[in-house]
Amino acid sequence: MKVDEIVVNSSSHSYRIMIGNGIRSQISTFVTKAYSSIFIVTDEHIADLYLSDIQSGLTHEYVYTSILPAGEKTKCIEYYYQLQTEAIKYGLDRNSLIIALGGGVIGDLAGFVASTFMRGIDYIQVPTTILAHDSSVGGKVAINHRLGKNLIGSFYPPQAVIYDVETLQSLSEQEIRSGYAELIKEALISDELTFRAMLKTDLTSLSAEELQEHLRMGIKVKASIVEADEKESGIRKFLNLGHTLGHALEAELGYGSLTHGEAVAIGLLFSFHISESILSTHLPYDQLHEWFKKNNFPLIIQTEDIQSLMMKMKKDKKNVSKMIQMVLLQDIGEPTLRTVTDKDMERHLNSFIGKLVTK
Numbered sequence: 001m002k003v004d005e006i007v008v009n010s011s012s013h014s015y016r017i018m019i020g021n022g023i024r025s026q027i028s029t030f031v032t033k034a035y036s037s038i039f040i041v042t043d044e045h046i047a048d049l050y051l052s053d054i055q056s057g058l059t060h061e062y063v064y065t066s067i068l069p070a071g072e073k074t075k076c077i078e079y080y081y082q083l084q085t086e087a088i089k090y091g092l093d094r095n096s097l098i099i100a101l102g103g104g105v106i107g108d109l110a111g112f113v114a115s116t117f118m119r120g121i122d123y124i125q126v127p128t129t130i131l132a133h134d135s136s137v138g139g140k141v142a143i144n145h146r147l148g149k150n151l152i153g154s155f156y157p158p159q160a161v162i163y164d165v166e167t168l169q170s171l172s173e174q175e176i177r178s179g180y181a182e183l184i185k186e187a188l189i190s191d192e193l194t195f196r197a198m199l200k201t202d203l204t205s206l207s208a209e210e211l212q213e214h215l216r217m218g219i220k221v222k223a224s225i226v227e228a229d230e231k232e233s234g235i236r237k238f239l240n241l242g243h244t245l246g247h248a249l250e251a252e253l254g255y256g257s258l259t260h261g262e263a264v265a266i267g268l269l270f271s272f273h274i275s276e277s278i279l280s281t282h283l284p285y286d287q288l289h290e291w292f293k294k295n296n297f298p299l300i301i302q303t304e305d306i307q308s309l310m311m312k313m314k315k316d317k318k319n320v321s322k323m324i325q326m327v328l329l330q331d332i333g334e335p336t337l338r339t340v341t342d343k344d345m346e347r348h349l350n351s352f353i354g355k356l357v358t359k
Contacts, residue, residue, distance in 0.1 A: 004216050008223045010139060010157040011230055017137060017161040017219055019212060024050060024126060024164040027057040027099075033122070033159075035097040037062035039087055041110035042101040043070040046128050049170055054101055054126065064090045068106070072255035075105045075144050077152070083113045097122045097159075103129035103175075104136070104260065108150070111141030115156035125158045128167040130179020131261055133215050134186075136161050138226040138236075144255065148315035149247040155231055165212050176203050177297055178261025181242070183214050184288075185268060186221040189238050192332040199287060203295045237318050238335040241327040242267035245349075248312035252303055265297045266356075273352045275328040278338055283329060301353050306346055313345070 003020030018030065031038075038060050042051055047067045055063060066086050068074050087096075100110035100123060107125050114123035125136035142153025171179075180203060187195040194217060201210070222239060229236040246267030249258060258266075269292070272285040292299055303309060310324070318325040323339045330336050340348070 004212070006216070006219055006223055008137065008157070009227050012157060013159075015158055015160050017163065017223070019163045019165065019215055019219070021166050021208065021212075022164060023162060024053050024167065025057045027054055027124075027126070027162060028059055030124065030160050030162055031058070031060075031097065033097070035060060035122070036095040037064065037090065037092055038097045038099060039090060039092055040065045040099045040101055041068070041083060041106060041113070042066075043068050043074065043103075043106055045070040046102045046106070050101065050128060050167055054099065062090075064092075068109075070105075072105055072144070072250070072260070075109050075142075075255075077143060077145075079109060080113060080143050083110070084117060087113065087117050092117065092121070094118050094121055097124065099124050099126060100136075100158075101126045101128065102132075103127065104132045104134070107132055107136050108140075108142050108153070111139075111156060111158065112143055112153055115141055115154045120156065122159045123156075125161045127161065127163055129171060129175055130168060130211070130215070131175070131182055131259075133163065133179065133218050134182040134222060134239075136163070137219055137222050138239075139230070140232075144251075148251055148312065149255075150317075151315065163215065165208060165215065168211060169208075173203070173296065174259060174262075176206070177265075177295060178259035180214075180295070181261035181265040181268065181297070183218045184291075185239075185241050185264065186218040188268070188329065188332060189225075189241055189335045190217070190221045190333055195332050199291050232317075237337060238327055240316075240318060241329070241335060242271050244313055244316050244318070244324065244326050245270045245309075247316060248309050249301065249303075251312045251315070252305075252309050257302075258298065262298055265292050266299060266301065269299070269356070270348075270352050271326065271328060273355065274326065274340070274348045275330070277348060278340070278344075279328060279330055279336075281330055283332070299356055301356065306349050309349065310342065310345055 006017040139157030142150035145151040246263040
């Protein structure tokens with residue numbers, strides 16, 4: 001299988017995204033600077049599978065490792081502080097490198113540590129989930145606050161992204177679902193042809209070639225938007241399609257109750273629902289719902305507290321003057337931003353929950 005290379009241009013530097021099979025063992029070829037030390041951050045699940053491959057592929061004298069618990073709950077201030085403490089004790093300096101080996105949680109957490117340790121050191125993303133194709137590209141790094149997701153963070157691009165699709169073979173059905181919600185999102189903001197092609201995908205019988213093609217599509221969509229709007233002042237907000245409700249559900253139900261992608265899937269359906277009402281457009285809601293259902297996404301909102309859910313939605317970073325701002329679709333490939341009043345949002349949420357129950 002060939003290695004795909006995508007170059008992303010940021011305001012500080014350009015970096016390569018390498019997508020291929022088995023390329024984690026070649027990581028030393030992507031570490032181009034003479035770093036004083038390397039600090040690998042991973043979780044206990046990924047460490048058992050791939051840590052030794054990364055360690056054996058590095059020729060540096062000083063390589064340190066931190067193995068954290070797996071899961072969204074690790075993306076918090078306590079583990080952020082723990083990693084800072086370990087970095088200090090290991091003697092990392094401004095010429096050190098952090099390698100984020102894992103999914104989106106590890107990438108966000110380790111990237112945020114890199115962005116703030118000694119006012120910023122280099123880091124490389126080595127994503128091991130489909131979901132992380134989105135979070136590892138674009139330089140948004142963050143940790144969660146108990147009141148909302150990704151509220152503490154920064155924009156800090158990596159030096160490289162090394163995406164070994166071989167590591168995706170160990171993913172569970174739930175993790176595959178989670179990643180494909182983001183790929184569907186990118187197809188929706190891209191064009192109808194790409195979206196229709198994605199709806200033909202059966203997540204139970206993915207080939208490695210098919211997966212790599214989908215990843216290349218998603219990364220190219222995100223990279224093109226990030227290059228045009230690095231600091232999310234305009235069109236980069238479109239990448240949050242489905243995330244206003246998705247993030248609120250994660251916070252409301254407790255991080256880990258739903259995977260990020262499962263929450264985003266519900267958020268995408270809600271975006272369709274509210275777009276049709278506010279913009280008087282017609283979107284393929286039934287087809288998207290059927291694809292999610294066929295691939296075993298949990299399409300139910302397990303909370304009756306609409307007011308609490310709306311309060312979580314008001315923590316969204318896109319909001320303006322305390323009003324909820326959502327990414328909606330005028331059509332497939334035509335995202336737009338709209339503010340929604342509390343009264344209208346409550347009405348739309350209630351009708352959407354009723355719609356989910358009857359489907």
